[in-house]
Amino acid sequence: QKEVEQDPGPLSVPEGAIVSLNCTYSNSAFQYFMWYRQYSRKGPELLMYTYSSGNKEDGRFTAQVDKSSKYISLFIRDSQPSDSATYLCAKSAQGGSEKLVFGKGMKLTVNP
Amino acid sequence: GAVVSQHPSWVICKSGTSVKIECRSLDFQATTMFWYRQFPKQSLMLMATSNEGSKATYEQGVEKDKFLINHASLTLSTLTVTSAHPEDSSFYICSATPSGAYNEQFFGPGTRLTVL
Numbered sequence: 001q002k003e004v005e006q007d008p009g010p011l012s013v014p015e016g017a018i019v020s021l022n023c024t025y026s027n028s029a030f031q032y033f034m035w036y037r038q039y040s041r042k043g044p045e046l047l048m049y050t051y052s053s054g055n056k057e058d059g060r061f062t063a064q065v066d067k068s069s070k071y072i073s074l075f076i077r078d079s080q081p082s083d084s085a086t087y088l089c090a091k092s093a094q095g096g097s098e099k100l101v102f103g104k105g106m107k108l109t110v111n112p
Numbered sequence: 113g114a115v116v117s118q119h120p121s122w123v124i125c126k127s128g129t130s131v132k133i134e135c136r137s138l139d140f141q142a143t144t145m146f147w148y149r150q151f152p153k154q155s156l157m158l159m160a161t162s163n164e165g166s167k168a169t170y171e172q173g174v175e176k177d178k179f180l181i182n183h184a185s186l187t188l189s190t191l192t193v194t195s196a197h198p199e200d201s202s203f204y205i206c207s208a209t210p211s212g213a214y215n216e217q218f219f220g221p222g223t224r225l226t227v228l
Contacts, residue, residue, distance in 0.1 A: 008153065032215075043116070043205050043219030044156070088155065096215040099146070102155040 003027055006089055006103030015112050019076040023089035023103045026070065030091040030101070033065050035074045038086045038105065047087075048074065049096050079110045115139055116208050118220035125196055126228055133191045133223045135206030141186035142208035146217065147179075150203040162189045186211070196227040 006023045013019055021035075032051045036044035048063035050056045056063045064073040072089055089103040115138040125131050135145055144163050148156040160181050162168045168181035180192040189208075193200055203224050207217040 004155075006155075036219075041203075041222065041224070043118075043207075043221045045219065046216055049215060097144070097209040097217050099158055099161060100156075100217070101158075104153075104155040 003030075003101050004089060004091060004103040006106060008104045008106060010107040010109065012109045012111060013079055015079060015081060015110055017079050017110070019074075019079050019083070019108060019110075021074040021076075021087050021089075021106050021108070023072045024070055025072070025091055028067075028070070029093050032092040032095050033063070033072050034090045034092070034096055034100070035061075035063055035072075036088045036090060036102075038088060040086075044088060046096070051095075079108075081110050081112050084109045114210065114216075114218045116206065116218045116220040118204075118206060118223050120223060121221065122224040122226075124226045124228065127197050128195055130192055130194045131196055131225060133193075133204055133206075133225075135189045135191070135208065135220055137187045137208040137210075137218070140208075140210045142189075143186065143211045144209045144217075145183060145189040146207045146209075147181060147189075147191050148205045148207065150205060150222075156205060159191075193225065196225070198227045201225055201227045 035048040038044040053067045060077045062075040086105040086107045088105040090100045119134045147159045150156045159174045160168045160170045162183040170176045183189040205222040207219045209217045
């Protein structure tokens with residue numbers, strides 16, 4: 001079993017839709033969770049970072065962590081064509097600046 | 113701020129040759145740099161952790177003699193793929209962690225390596 005499972009998609013939605021991206025993980029030692037966005041042929045950029053269960057909101061983005069079920073989610077409200085990218089979940093045992101384990105990434109396309 | 117660059121952005125080489133990829137933190141000092149590899153439609157897989165002034169720590173299954181890492185300064189780490197083969201063709205991405213209390217690592221734009 002992989003440490004981080006993520007449905008690779010692809011996912012295509014119309015502009016303005018609410019997008020839900022999900023990952024599950026198997027190792028409870030990992031306490032820090034991140035969502036990265038990666039445009040084609042570019043390096044990932046950090047979107048959201050959290051280390052506790054619950055919700056964290058930043059503009060149109062909400063990250064949700066449920067440690068009891070080992071489930072993490074990213075919600076994008078009012079999706080825009082510029083949100084079209086690959087979204088990767090990641091986790092770490094020691095923080096966002098330490099070794100990261102990534103999910104496979106979900107390719108999202110938002111159609112105008 | 114927190115910009116990481118990589119050079120070259122893409123490289124094509126013949127099988128059996130060696131290729132060096134540079135990773136630089138442009139506006140901060142990085143005690144730690146990470147090297148990842150990403151195959152098409154796959155996730156980033158950590159290859160090694162590089163700390164300035166010391167030997168790199170390689171992940172299980174990564175050949176340290178094939179992927180030579182040098183972190184000679186706080187702003188530069190290099191990855192050399194020795195005797196490259198077609199199966200080494202991949203997207204190599206580095207990341208750097210600023211010295212001090214940060215909870216983020218900053219990624220470079222990646223280097224596309226194609227071995228013929």
